[in-house]
Amino acid sequence: MNTALSVSGLVKDFGRTRALDGLDLTVSTGEVHGFLGPNGAGKSTTIRVLLGLLRADGGSAELLGGDPWRDATALHRRLAYVPGDVTLWPNLTGGQVIDLLGRLRGGLVPRRRDELLERFELDPRKKGRAYSKGNRQKVALVAAFASDAELLILDEPTSGLDPLMEEVFQDCVREERRGGRTVLLSSHILSEVEALCDRVTIIRKGRTVESGTLAGLRHLARTSIEAELAAPPDGLQALPGVHDVRVTGTKVELEVDNADLDAVLRRLTEIGVRGLVSRPPTLEQLFLRHYEGDLAGAGKVER
């Protein structure tokens, strides 16, 4: 499979703070790639390096076979970008901005533009200052989806969109994928990433902590189990790989590392199972697991 973009060992300093600290990211052509991390993890900084707006202090980055800094202008013809916080010119209308961005990029599909305006329910005749945050976001989204770019770089593109529009956005991304285009989707809305992405990269404090398919990542993680038992359970806590055990009478809820599922199920059947619900780990749990350290640390500071 071809690589649309790859970043390895990327380092970026802002004065004394290190924003990126050896970050790795690879996106294959034709995939929708989720780029996850909490606020301030370095998602936007990475994207800005990929767009040639910032110059990396170390590591390497390749975008569509070129150097994002040196070949910026040529590469930008082939990609479309939606920032997380869109600001528009106060006295240009949304329609004017969409056309302008399309022309600056080198192409816009007029029929697609009109169709998208309708789907996103966007009035193109309003002036930039009159749009709400969500509508400003839609202007940038329509400009990006109406382009014929082969790569879409979306930086938290749905902030400010209502759930209906979120649905439209997801449909558009799926259409892009069917059209064979590559999407890098930075987000912290996990349901969105779960619904759309083939692969995800999770970063934290400027470093990649996990990367792979969702299925692969789940495999490494925990399953949550809720069981109604014949008798009040005991000894579950002592089993290896078991976390967060909560017992209410004969009911138990717990989390277990997938590698240790066998032993837990065996113990449960020994007690006698009346009802059982097991759920694969959500992305949320995956995510939280990586940041547990941070949360605990934050707790300590507060104390």
Added chain:
Amino acid sequence: MTAAFTGTGTLVRLALRRDRVMLPSWIAIVVLMASSSASATAGLYPTTASRVELATANNGTPSLVALYGRVYDPGSLGAVSLLKMTVFGAVAAAIMSILIMVRHTRGDEETGRLELVGATAIGRRAPLTAALLVTAGADLALGALAALGLAGAGLPVAGSLVAGLAWATAGLAFGALAAVVAQLTESARSAIGLSSAVLGAAYLLRAVGDSSDGARRLSWLSPIGWSQQTRPYAGDRWWAALITLAFTAAVTAAAYALVARRDLGAGLLPDRPGPATASAALRGPVTLAWRLQRTAVLAWTLAFLVVGLLVGGIAGNVGDMVDSDQAREFITKLGGQRALTDAFLATEVAFLALGASVFGIQSALRPRGEETAQRAEMVLATAAGRVRWVAAHLTVALAGTALLMAAAGLGAGLGYAGQAGDAHQVGRVLGAALAQIPAVWVVTGIVTALFGLLPRLTALGWAALAAFLLLGEFGTLFGLPQAVRDVSPFTHVPHLPGGQASAAPLLWLLLVAAALTAAGLYAFRRRDLAP
């Protein structure tokens, strides 16, 4: 009723915290200029006779009267000391007040900060009240400290207090005016632009009024005129400040009336829907830059044309206005009436070049504004290259300043030629105006270099222009060495019309402007984009 003012105190403290560098700097500059003018004048013109000579020469030269006003008591050390400062102090206080007022009203509203603050326990009138209090406090501090500085330099206390009062009230008037303008416009940029235009008109009204015998009462229509008519050290007419205060009170009331009627974020005029598609012309960085700046370019050009016509019209009458023997003698020494007219035009053209630089700086700062507003990010993520994008805005800045000088020169040439019945004058005056362009481009070059190399300090472009203005106006008075005065590009422009025309300094200025601009572009190509 009092609920409408809840939180004013907190907002005042917030504003003072945000302005803790800007406010003291403005005040310190005005106070220092005033007290140094006083002590320098005392040293340069120690005798009454020498002061009378200077004052008479000034009062007999319409270009100087138009710029600075009259000396109402030629023998008074104080009046001669403040020859230039009376009007400069008023204008400086007015600009300071406009900037503070707009920054804390429309500026905060436009960025959405006021929304954040307004959702807390803040009364509807609190933001305006806080901005008015901060502005008034700054003006009063400026007036009080200036009076102290002048008295400290050995001038009479009463006159010093009147001078301080004149400046403080001029500041108050324009602060109140900016409060009204900020309600009417949608952006801080246009609020500052419109308020400055009113200030420019007020200055011009008194320039025409002071320098032409038939139209004296025009000076009484201008807050800057009222400020000058307090005549510090030359009659100390306190009551003229009362006019300004009454004006301020009326305008402030209007601002409160507007606040009560208006939604947050809105201007008074509702937004009309615009075109759903971009015209075929809006397709590249240059057309975008033009689209964003065209209103400003057209408004400034019109203003420069009008000012040019006025200046040209006055120039034709310059000889008639000479009303004293000393002045006539002074003029003969300068080379006759023709030379006097030329000197007047040359002074005015040089002053207009400073005005064109204001537009040049604003326009050259536009890329920085786009960058911090994060609109540059969206444009630069397209196939528009960085250099092309900045160059597009610079094209507007460079062509725009050239256009302004051409409009002013053409206006002044036509006005003068019409009065003198000599069509030949159009080319001469236009040429004089065009000769200023390279110096203006050095100023935009400084802004571009800052934008590339020290983007956070682009405001230093304004400081540079202020320094050039002060070097030109006060360099001789303070006895600064020629080497220091040579720092200003405007020092090197040939004194035209009438002076020796020479191309060499203009070519040097062009070279410096090109080098500064190239350095800025090169550095921007290589630096990180903000935020």
